[in-house]
Amino acid sequence: MFCFQCQETAKNTGCTVKGMCGKPEETANLQDLLIFVLKGIAVYGEQLDQMGAADRDNDDFIVESLFATITNAAWDDARFSEAIQEGLRRRDRIRAKFLETYKAKNGRDFDGALPDAATWNGAADTFAEKAKAVGILATGNEDVRSLREMLTIGLKGIAAYADHAAILGFRKPEINAFMHTALASTTRDLSADEMVGLVMKAGETAVATMALLDEANTTTYGHPEISEVNIGVGANPGILISGHDLKDMEELLQQTEGTGVDVYTHGEMLPANYYPAFKKYNHFVGNYGGSWWHQNKEFEAFNGPLLLTTNCLVPLRKDNTYLDRLYTTNVVGYVGATHIPNRPAGGSKDFSALIAQAKQCPPPTELESGAIVGGFAHNQVLALADKVVDAVKSGAIKRFVVMAGCDGRQKTRAYYTEVAEKLPEDTVILTAGCAKYRYNKLQLGDIGGIPRVLDAGQCNDSYSLAVIALKLKEVFGLDDINDLPISYDIAWYEQKAVAVLLALLALGVKGIRLGPTLPGFLSPGVAKVLVEKFDIKPIDTVENDIAAMMAGR
Ligand code: SF4
Ligand code: SF3
Structure with missing residues (x-):
């Protein structure tokens, strides 16, 4: 097995024997094979999209399958095996549709080259063997591998959000069409620029997907409130x-x-x-x-x-x-x-x-008591906009620090608690995702009634933080989102956080701190591009980072 999709990957390079998360080799391999089969479906899906004969029958299947391979979600090999078999049946159906459509359009049979993912077939008892040949290391060049995997990993996060939206009846064909394009692209030899372009497009798609999910959640359940x-x-x-x-x-x-x-x-x-x-x-x-x-x-x-x-x-x-x-x-x-x-x-x-x-069960054993405050998604914060803007203008709020993302078990994540504790009292933390548990029970007080930790919601509600930033940019009449008094100190763990990160990059946010480690899937070459283009930086000591953020760096 080889897996480097999450922050806890072994030695920050890759899990090779058993996942640090506990994922067994067999499961990791079946996940790789499922992704391989999705690529096959996507090869035909993309062609049909381009021929104006889109087949949307596999959209939910692709979304759910990508989601199933996310860290800490699915631990049942039998279900992966079933998904692979269903994927192969779906692939053969869409292949037949493609061949027919091609012939009808061009008056001749398709005779172009097709990747292995689009043609391979095998029974369940061959999956384990095949899986070994189609994993991440099947791509030899480390930069190509890094870019392809960053795209696939980001896509898994996008799929998670697309799935939640779809369950509420909200779908956008452009998002699914991009999934075809992205998955199919990994079967081809593309230039570095083309691959970087696709990663950026994934960021835009992540924004669109989070916006769609926000719409789905708020129209179905109302706007989160304090x-x-x-x-x-x-x-x-x-x-x-x-x-x-x-x-x-x-x-x-x-x-x-x-x-x-x-x-x-x-x-x-x-x-x-x-x-x-x-x-x-x-x-x-x-x-x-x-x-x-x-x-x-x-x-x-x-x-x-x-x-x-x-x-x-x-x-x-x-x-x-x-x-x-x-x-x-x-x-x-x-x-x-x-x-x-x-x-x-x-x-x-x-x-x-x-x-x-x-x-038949006893009530829960008490772990703690009291209350925490949350519900600061965009609608609620914008309802308080006047107060927030006045506090910034008067200097009562000097800076916002976005500390969204994931939590994880590594000890180094104590950094985030310490940052929250040590940030000057005229700062406000904007959060979303389970990263918040590192500081949402601290007594950090408020600034003129505005709590110093504003929790927008789940990791997908990082979208809310972007909406708030864009609104502040408009209110303050700024041209560049990076001129706002906002710093980004993002904690990541799994693939949704990668989608959120790509979304922030697509929105033009620069200078993001990312921790507790930079992703293991970034090759030195690709990491260099991200640093040069977006000024992404690893976290440093709490003191250094707070000083830098307060100075707008
Ligand atoms: Fe390792 Fe993370 Fe993959 Fe689990 S999900 S096998 S910890 S890289
Ligand atoms: Fe947490 Fe798993 Fe990422 Fe939705 S629940 S943020 S880690």
């Missing part, structure tokens, strides 16, 4: 829901209402507490615990059923006893956990098994 979120527990048994899928949140709340079972969020589901559509439920108690990597301990203490709607699910430790309380849904899978199937057309998922089990 909210106090209880972090203590109640006396009833509960169900803990984690991940990013708001539709699952909605249906779980509907189905648990009046049953005597409470609902709590974990990790990236915390922002569900900010939405009007969910806040109205009395049995929605609040948030339990911290970010994803605390789950072995916190899921144990929760005592009730656990529903994982997306990443991050980490393998159970030997001493964990919650496997029989663990439920997965969507692309998430784990051998031994119960999988809740997709909703039937026009219907809802069936969470009755969780509810029945919850009734």
